[in-house]
Amino acid sequence: MNYTASxxxxxxxxxxxxxxxxxxxxxxxxxLACNLAMRTHxxxxxxxxxxxxxxxxxxxxxxxIGDPTLVSGACSVVGMYDIFSLYLQRxxxxxxxxxxxxxxxxxxxxxxxIGDYHRPKVRLPGSGGSMEIAAWANRCxxxxxxxxxxxxxxxxxxxxxxxxxxxxxxxxxGVRGKGxxxxxxxxxxxxxxxxxxxxxxxxHPGATFEQAQENTGWPLxxxxxxxxTEPPTAEELRILREELDPQGIYLxxx
Amino acid sequence: MTNKLCSLNEAIAQFVHDGDTIYAAGFxxxxxxxxxxxxxxxxxxxxxxARATPDLIYDQMVxxxxxxxxxxxxxxxxxxxxxxxxxxxxxxxxxxxxxxSHFSMISRLQAGAAGLPxxxxxxxAAGDLExxxxxxxxxxxxxxxxxxxxxxxxxxDVAIVHVQRxxxxxxxxxxxxxxEQKEAAFAAKTVILTAEExxxxxxxxxxxxxxxxxxxVVDAVCHVxxxxxxxxxxxxxxxxxxxxxxxxxxxxxxxxTQRWMEEWVYGxxxxxxxxxxxxxxxxxxxxxxxxxxHPVNYGDY
Numbered sequence: 001m002n003y004t005a006s007x008x009x010x011x012x013x014x015x016x017x018x019x020x021x022x023x024x025x026x027x028x029x030x031x032l033a034c035n036l037a038m039r040t041h042x043x044x045x046x047x048x049x050x051x052x053x054x055x056x057x058x059x060x061x062x063x064x065i066g067d068p069t070l071v072s073g074a075c076s077v078v079g080m081y082d083i084f085s086l087y088l089q090r091x092x093x094x095x096x097x098x099x100x101x102x103x104x105x106x107x108x109x110x111x112x113x114i115g116d117y118h119r120p121k122v123r124l125p126g127s128g129g130s131m132e133i134a135a136w137a138n139r140c141x142x143x144x145x146x147x148x149x150x151x152x153x154x155x156x157x158x159x160x161x162x163x164x165x166x167x168x169x170x171x172x173x174g175v176r177g178k179g180x181x182x183x184x185x186x187x188x189x190x191x192x193x194x195x196x197x198x199x200x201x202x203x204h205p206g207a208t209f210e211q212a213q214e215n216t217g218w219p220l221x222x223x224x225x226x227x228x229t230e231p232p233t234a235e236e237l238r239i240l241r242e243e244l245d246p247q248g249i250y251l252x253x254x
Numbered sequence: 255m256t257n258k259l260c261s262l263n264e265a266i267a268q269f270v271h272d273g274d275t276i277y278a279a280g281f282x283x284x285x286x287x288x289x290x291x292x293x294x295x296x297x298x299x300x301x302x303x304a305r306a307t308p309d310l311i312y313d314q315m316v317x318x319x320x321x322x323x324x325x326x327x328x329x330x331x332x333x334x335x336x337x338x339x340x341x342x343x344x345x346x347x348x349x350x351x352x353x354x355s356h357f358s359m360i361s362r363l364q365a366g367a368a369g370l371p372x373x374x375x376x377x378x379a380a381g382d383l384e385x386x387x388x389x390x391x392x393x394x395x396x397x398x399x400x401x402x403x404x405x406x407x408x409x410x411d412v413a414i415v416h417v418q419r420x421x422x423x424x425x426x427x428x429x430x431x432x433x434e435q436k437e438a439a440f441a442a443k444t445v446i447l448t449a450e451e452x453x454x455x456x457x458x459x460x461x462x463x464x465x466x467x468x469x470x471v472v473d474a475v476c477h478v479x480x481x482x483x484x485x486x487x488x489x490x491x492x493x494x495x496x497x498x499x500x501x502x503x504x505x506x507x508x509x510x511t512q513r514w515m516e517e518w519v520y521g522x523x524x525x526x527x528x529x530x531x532x533x534x535x536x537x538x539x540x541x542x543x544x545x546x547x548h549p550v551n552y553g554d555y
Contacts, residue, residue: 071431125336158382
């Protein structure tokens with residue numbers, strides 16, 4: 001069966017979500033992954049948007065996280081201070097999706113700057129909500145293409161915390177969230193080991209460990225039992241193509 | 255209660271001065287583009303522009319040379335990509351900036367709005383933003399001995415807040431994504447309210463829970479239909495996503511940006527003329543069908 005890298009990543013991310021999860025959703029692939037999970041194995045998933053929307057039921061694909069379709073039919077809408085304090089800081093968010101230009105060996109993310117902060121070579125959008133999501137959501141997931149420049153050994157700037165220099169270092173800070181649980185790429189899935197280092201735990205059908213290593217900026221280790229992910233099913237692809245992104249805004253291409 | 259109704263032109267002329275710190279409120283929703291354009295037309299300079307998400311309104315104001323500095327927590331074109339002009343000016347060293355996360359930005363406004371000396375937040379373990387921005391501090395919680403992160407209040411000189419409907423005194427109803435509208439209004443020294451509709455005080459009093467902004471924090475009330483385009487007003491018109499995508503192309507070139515400003519900012523007198531110029535096809539595309547809430551019974555006491 002043919003599918004794009006975006007479809008493959010979205011489907012594998014959707015499978016990580018559990019029924020009843022309260023998910024802080026971003027636009028693009030995380031939004032599609034949540035909607036796919038709701039239409040398959042997780043009908044009771046609750047979508048929360050940092051714009052302050054809880055229990056969104058979007059009737060069209062939103063371009064931004066503040067789209068009016070997220071509001072109409074939602075369970076609740078609150079202000080920005082409330083969504084970050086009462087919901088996220090207080091601990092009511094199970095899952096957060098994160099993204100960024102760089103992800104390092106310990107799952108720290110840079111969405112701020114390439115080069116020196118005060119004399120930026122490339123100025124990126126910055127934290128938005130990700131600094132707090134990475135700290136306080138119970139579990140975090142990252143969806144990203146597997147490219148060497150996106151996976152340096154160390155990020156130029158820690159916009160949001162993974163395991164810092166190792167799992168013990170994150171735990172010593174006392175933050176409530178458990179940190180990144182999986183990075184879903186077009187080649188496979190990386191997960192933190194007991195020390196918080198991202199290791200390859202699964203490959204998608206047809207991908208090889210060598211490909212993953214070539215596209216990773218640190219000496220990548222494979223889990224003792226390296227799994228192969230189940231290929232996308234016809235039903236998962238049908239929902240994505242016919243119901244969620246019929247115009248192929250996010251899923252077309254490679 | 256005073257009648258504060260005036261034109262947007264008058265409100266900007268009277269209340270926005272060179273060098274002011276401005277907070278044009280609205281998290282994706284209710285962004286007061288018409289006010290940004292009026293500030294550009296009136297040629298204000300050296301402004302400090304504060305917003306969690308600067309959005310296209312500040313990209314345009316920076317392009318027009320209004321700004322000396324920007325305070326933000328996310329400089330992207332939401333759902334599209336980079337906010338090209340702000341980004342270019344920062345990379346070129348021509349624009350000062352001060353950066354937060356969303357939670358610390360809204361905590362600053364909350365402190366300003368509540369008259370507090372700072373707001374505490376739980377630490378996030380990501381130390382780099384705290385390291386580069388000295389406005390982040392840590393203090394010891396006097397009850398547990400643990401450290402909390404603090405940020406100082408943000409008290410803009412002027413907040414511009416767009417709402418669905420208000421009375422002539424400035425009591426305002428807002429629904430949909432309410433973002434930081436209330437906090438910005440309470441934190442600022444001066445508040446310019448823009449409204450899709452000016453309604454009788456009785457309409458406000460029919461649904462008091464929906465009044466997020468009371469008249470006594472408001473200095474000017476301006477009737478500006480379609481003020482938020484290409485952002486949106488929930489229930490009134492849709493977000494113009496096509497324009498957000500188009501701006502990504504326009505803002506790639508300084509010449510194109512300048513041409514756009516000539517035509518759509520300097521070339522029109524006010525928002526009414528701008529909306530007419532957009533034309534019927536755009537009006538139809540952004541038209542939204544009604545979806546009413548169930549009525550609320552306050553009881554006749």
